Amino acid sequence: MSSTNDDESSPIWMATVSAPTNIACIKYWGKKDAKWNTPTNDSVSVTLDQKDLRAVTTAAASIKFEKDRLWLNGEEEVGASDSKRFRACVDGVKALAADPSKWKDLKIHVSSYNTFPTAAGLASSAAGYAALVAALAELMSAKETYQGQLTTIARQGSGSACRSLYGGFVAWKAGSAEVSTEGGTPWADSMAVQIADENHWPELRAVIMVVSDEKKDTSSTAGMSTSVATSTLLQHRIAKVVPERMASIEKAFLEKDFESFGELTMKDSNQFHSVCADTYPPIFYMNDVSRTIVRIVHAYNKWAGETRVAYTYDAGPNAVLYTLEKYVVEVGALMAHYFPSPATATTAAAADGYFNDSTFANDVTAFTLNSELLAATNKTGRVPNAGDVKKIYHTKSGPGPQVLSNEKDGNLDLKTGLNTYINTPK
Numbered sequence: 001m002s003s004t005n006d007d008e009s010s011p012i013w014m015a016t017v018s019a020p021t022n023i024a025c026i027k028y029w030g031k032k033d034a035k036w037n038t039p040t041n042d043s044v045s046v047t048l049d050q051k052d053l054r055a056v057t058t059a060a061a062s063i064k065f066e067k068d069r070l071w072l073n074g075e076e077e078v079g080a081s082d083s084k085r086f087r088a089c090v091d092g093v094k095a096l097a098a099d100p101s102k103w104k105d106l107k108i109h110v111s112s113y114n115t116f117p118t119a120a121g122l123a124s125s126a127a128g129y130a131a132l133v134a135a136l137a138e139l140m141s142a143k144e145t146y147q148g149q150l151t152t153i154a155r156q157g158s159g160s161a162c163r164s165l166y167g168g169f170v171a172w173k174a175g176s177a178e179v180s181t182e183g184g185t186p187w188a189d190s191m192a193v194q195i196a197d198e199n200h201w202p203e204l205r206a207v208i209m210v211v212s213d214e215k216k217d218t219s220s221t222a223g224m225s226t227s228v229a230t231s232t233l234l235q236h237r238i239a240k241v242v243p244e245r246m247a248s249i250e251k252a253f254l255e256k257d258f259e260s261f262g263e264l265t266m267k268d269s270n271q272f273h274s275v276c277a278d279t280y281p282p283i284f285y286m287n288d289v290s291r292t293i294v295r296i297v298h299a300y301n302k303w304a305g306e307t308r309v310a311y312t313y314d315a316g317p318n319a320v321l322y323t324l325e326k327y328v329v330e331v332g333a334l335m336a337h338y339f340p341s342p343a344t345a346t347t348a349a350a351a352d353g354y355f356n357d358s359t360f361a362n363d364v365t366a367f368t369l370n371s372e373l374l375a376a377t378n379k380t381g382r383v384p385n386a387g388d389v390k391k392i393y394h395t396k397s398g399p400g401p402q403v404l405s406n407e408k409d410g411n412l413d414l415k416t417g418l419n420t421y422i423n424t425p426k
């Protein structure tokens with residue numbers, strides 16, 4: 001790699017990478033070892049396409065930098081470079097650098113932005129820490145001493161980030177404290193493993209209903225800690241429920257069995273939110289709009305006589321609906337009927353930005369919903385109301401991190417290594 005600033009006495013080395021979000025079907029909720037950020041149970045997720053939802057991170061190193069610095073969405077996060085999460089990622093990747101002595105004393109500048117709301121339950125920390133680790137690994141030509149080692153570093157940034165280092169369907173195996181690296185780091189096998197790549201099930205689709213893009217009030221880290229301390233349901237989930245579900249959902253995904261995949265995904269989301277309610281004091285992430293979407297999904301599947309769509313909710317009110325290509329326009333039209341665009345207050349509008357994807361918006365707008373389906377879903381009591389949902393993303397599964405160009409896509413000045421990204425909210 002050549003330096004970006006033609007200054008032989010103090011070169012700047014730089015790399016830019018994008019990374020995807022992922023949405024779990026079997027949820028990670030609970031830490032076994034907070035120091036190493038390892039989970040109480042295995043989890044598995046779908047990595048989403050990076051077209052609309054991605055973190056873009058530029059990492060640079062130079063002798064001319066006085067300290068480590070981090071900019072997020074254009075603003076400097078003062079002190080963030082001292083945080084345990086950031087340090088674990090930087091120091092972890094430095095230890096795997098092809099030439100560790102070259103990087104040891106160099107300070108790091110990082111600038112990252114997300115193309116979607118940050119800290120709103122849309123897995124920004126997953127994309128963000130995966131992009132950080134992938135950018136640092138690219139910068140320093142880091143080499144894993146065993147497959148999955150970089151994911152053990154990313155999980156120390158944010159647990160779910162380890163799954164964003166691979167595309168497709170990805171499990172995070174809880175691992176064991178007894179398994180160490182040669183350097184003596186425990187939990188060496190608490191890592192992400194790709195179950196199937198993004199081309200395995202090309203018909204799978206995700207529809208994301210953004211109910212709120214506000215920052216949530218109970219962080220995942222804080223919520224998990226209270227759940228581990230107080231929820232007896234969580235202990236049952238860890239011991240009995242998750243092991244069976246992991247085996248069943250991996251089989252369902254590999255066999256492209258949507259009926260089983262969808263049912264397991266919905267049941268696991270429901271159990272995760274039941275654990276939150278069983279936490280003392282209880283934690284509520286879903287709201288009335290989230291619950292209405294659940295009712296409509298079940299009424300639709302019942303009318304269809306099969307599972308055509310499955311919901312899942314992370315630590316926030318936003319719904320992620322998994323479905324298949326052959327039903328996705330019907331699902332979009334049904335959702336746009338009950339949750340019309342705030343701008344039009346009528347039905348799905350192609351042009352007002354309610355949908356991320358204009359082709360999908362046009363297809364949804366042109367679709368005529370079956371009158372019996374409407375009669376069946378009307379029984380939920382839902383009356384169409386504009387504004388309850390802020391935005392609808394139509395997407396699918398996609399690959400892991402991608403290396404980009406510093407010149408075209410980067411967020412740091414090639415000559416100074418200072419942030420160039422200015423936040424322009426969508």
Ligand SMILES: Nc1ncnc2c1ncn2[C@@H]1O[C@H](COP(=O)(O)OP(=O)(O)OP(=O)(O)O)[C@@H](O)[C@H]1O
Nearest residue numbers: 055112118119120121122123124125126128314315
């Ligand atoms: N692109 C990024 N680069 C580095 N850090 C990021 C990035 N995006 C988010 N983060 C970190 O992750 C934090 C948000 O994580 P949090 O878990 O609260 O929300 P979320 O990931 O959007 O939601 P959830 O994990 O529940 O889906 C931010 O405050 C920031 O510290």
Ligand SMILES: C[C@@](O)(CCOP(=O)(O)OP(=O)(O)O)CC(=O)O
Nearest residue numbers: 024027028158159160220221314315
């Ligand atoms: C509900 C979840 O989205 C929780 C994600 O938690 P985080 O990975 O954000 O937590 P930390 O490790 O504390 O950073 C479920 C999941 O993604 O599996």
